[in-house]
Amino acid sequence: MSAPVIIIGSGLAAYNLAREFRKLDKTSALMLVSRDHAGFYSKPMLSNALSANKSAEQLIMKTADKMAEELNATILPHTTVVSIDVEHQEVVLGDDTILPYRDLVLALGADPIRLPLNGQAAAAVLSVNDLDDFTQFNRQLDGARRVAILGAGLIGCEFANDLLARDITPIVIDPATWPLSRLLPPEAGAYLAQKLSDAGVQFHWGVTAHSVETVDAGLQVTLSDQSSLVVDLVLSAVGLRARTELAAAAGLSVNRGVVVNQYLQTSQPHVYAVGDCAEVLGLNLPFVFPIMQQARALAATLAGTETSVKYPAMPVMVKTPACPTVVAPPALGAVGEWHVEPSETGMLAKFSAADGRLLGFALLGSATAQRQALTPDLPVVLA
Ligand SMILES: Cc1cc2nc3c(=O)[nH]c(=O)nc-3n(C[C@H](O)[C@H](O)[C@H](O)COP(=O)(O)OP(=O)(O)OC[C@H]3O[C@@H](n4cnc5c(N)ncnc54)[C@H](O)[C@@H]3O)c2cc1C
Numbered sequence: 001m002s003a004p005v006i007i008i009g010s011g012l013a014a015y016n017l018a019r020e021f022r023k024l025d026k027t028s029a030l031m032l033v034s035r036d037h038a039g040f041y042s043k044p045m046l047s048n049a050l051s052a053n054k055s056a057e058q059l060i061m062k063t064a065d066k067m068a069e070e071l072n073a074t075i076l077p078h079t080t081v082v083s084i085d086v087e088h089q090e091v092v093l094g095d096d097t098i099l100p101y102r103d104l105v106l107a108l109g110a111d112p113i114r115l116p117l118n119g120q121a122a123a124a125v126l127s128v129n130d131l132d133d134f135t136q137f138n139r140q141l142d143g144a145r146r147v148a149i150l151g152a153g154l155i156g157c158e159f160a161n162d163l164l165a166r167d168i169t170p171i172v173i174d175p176a177t178w179p180l181s182r183l184l185p186p187e188a189g190a191y192l193a194q195k196l197s198d199a200g201v202q203f204h205w206g207v208t209a210h211s212v213e214t215v216d217a218g219l220q221v222t223l224s225d226q227s228s229l230v231v232d233l234v235l236s237a238v239g240l241r242a243r244t245e246l247a248a249a250a251g252l253s254v255n256r257g258v259v260v261n262q263y264l265q266t267s268q269p270h271v272y273a274v275g276d277c278a279e280v281l282g283l284n285l286p287f288v289f290p291i292m293q294q295a296r297a298l299a300a301t302l303a304g305t306e307t308s309v310k311y312p313a314m315p316v317m318v319k320t321p322a323c324p325t326v327v328a329p330p331a332l333g334a335v336g337e338w339h340v341e342p343s344e345t346g347m348l349a350k351f352s353a354a355d356g357r358l359l360g361f362a363l364l365g366s367a368t369a370q371r372q373a374l375t376p377d378l379p380v381v382l383a
Contacts, residue, residue: 003100004029004074005302006091008081008246009107010038010064011130013275013291017105018071020299030073031099033091036130038064038077044288046134047158048319051165056135084250086268103270103302106247106258110240110276110286115150119211121219125150125234128159137235144168144232148221150209152179154318156237157192160201161320171202171229173209173221180318183327185338188349188362195323195365209234240286242277257284262308262382264298272298280309281382289314313378315361315371324368328378330360343367350374 005021007014010032018030032038039060045052049059068075080094090100112127128137141147147163149156152174160170174181178189179196193203207223212234214220222228242257253259253267257279264272264280274294276286283290293309300307318325330336330351336359341348346365352358358377363370 002029003089003102004031005103005105006031006033006099006101007105007107008033008091009109009275010034010036010040010067010075010077011107011109011275012043012288013109013277013295014105014107015040015067016291016295017107017274017298018067018073020295021302022071022073024299024303026072028102030071032067032071032073032075033079033081033093033099034064034075034077035080036077036132038067038075039131040067041131043130044319046128046131047155048162049134049138050141050162051321053165056131056138059131059134081246084246084271086250086252086271089270101270103272105298105302106266106271106273106277107275108243108246108258108273108277110242112236113239113241114236115209115238117209117212119213119222121212121214124214124219125212125236127236129240137233140233141166141168146171146218146229146231146233148173148209148219148229148231148234150174150234150236151238152176152181152203153237153239154180154183154316156235157196158319159235159237161196161199161322164200164322169200169202171204171231173204173207173223175206175208175224177205179203180325180327183329184362185340185349185351187340187342188347188364191342191347191364192320192323192325196320199322201322204229240276242279242284242286244277247273247277255279255282263301263306264294264309272301274298283311283382285311285314285381287314287316289316310383311381313375314381315375315378323364326361326363326368326371328361328375331379331381334359336360341367 040062041059064077083092149172163170244254247258258273297307297309315328336353346367348367349362351360
């Protein structure tokens with residue numbers, strides 16, 4: 001049998017690619033190797049699982065066995081790839097097994113960034129970036145009343161909103177002065193903060209966490225302004241960093257992610273990258289929609305028709321039911337201005353160029369209804 005297409009990973013990038021590939025090629029050998037359980041689940045559900053009343057087990061839509069059957073693929077769960085030999089087209093597993101590949105796809109994801117924290121309980125700080133993390137988080141939430149969240153970005157705000165479903169007070173800490181500060185203009189940020197506060201979220205703006213200590217009543221978090229708070233749990237949500245180590249060690253070009261061209265090819269033949277680990281022509285966009293575009297393009301390439309990935313405008317829905325929000329941030333370095341129109345029930349913020357062209361938007365509350373109408377006016381992200 002000829003060497004398989006090997007995909008490393010079993011997240012949305014790996015499985016979407018495998019599915020798209022099987023639509024085009026029913027027979028070539030296909031293998032997925034993942035260091036986790038390799039069950040199929042939707043990672044975005046992790047930050048609304050509490051209000052959706054789902055346990056970690058219930059979040060698994062299909063087991064690895066079921067996926068293997070459906071995809072006519074070999075799936076190796078709990079199997080770590082420790083190195084790649086690009087010259088011989090082989091990957092090496094943790095137990096020294098060597099697997100040859102026809103083509104290799106890195107779908108390795110990203111690691112949560114950990115802030116350097118002082119204090120003897122710094123290691124107790126959790127982050128939730130996969131199902132196993134969620135299991136642990138969910139377990140530790142039992143009996144918790146107050147949870148500190150480091151970071152008021154997308155994921156921090158979503159978890160804060162979700163914790164309200166458990167009657168827990170989320171206390172969000174961020175060095176900026178409004179939530180989603182890199183995606184929203186200040187007025188829109190203030191609106192979102194107000195809605196989340198009304199729903200029960202507390203915020204500490206303009207500060208960072210400095211240390212975490214165990215005290216009798218729980219965990220004491222000391223902030224950069226010397227104030228402190230006592231909570232039951234600390235969740236860190238300060239951002240992600242693409243997993244590039246394996247690629248770098250194999251001599252592939254890496255930057256913020258594994259560097260790929262518009263065909264999702266790395267700097268080595270027969271090696272590709274998709275999902276959160278990939279940097280496509282300088283763009284590392286850790287969201288589901290770009291993954292779908294990548295999966296379709298790369299599946300075609302792997303099935304014999306070289307196809308470049310294209311990104312249309314891709315607004316992101318923020319899962320904060322206390323204030324429904326959709327953001328399409330302007331491209332980095334885009335020149336323009338925000339124009340904000342508040343209404344009784346929401347806020348419409350448009351980022352436009354001097355000539356009036358729409359370059360980005362943020363829609364809050366009732367303004368989210370304008371998403372469909374405005375999206376076609378946005379510039380494409382990658383032509
Ligand atoms: C809480 C949360 C909420 C989110 N909400 C949204 C949302 O609403 N909308 C949206 O668009 N995006 C959202 N995202 C982002 C989205 O979930 C990610 O972009 C996407 O899931 C990334 O998929 P991936 O397959 O690239 O990475 P991952 O899902 O991280 O998969 C990486 C895989 O690689 C495996 N792996 C890594 N290293 C090795 C190795 N050496 N050997 C073997 N296997 C290895 C891992 O086990 C894993 O299976 C959210 C993310 C989080 C954390």
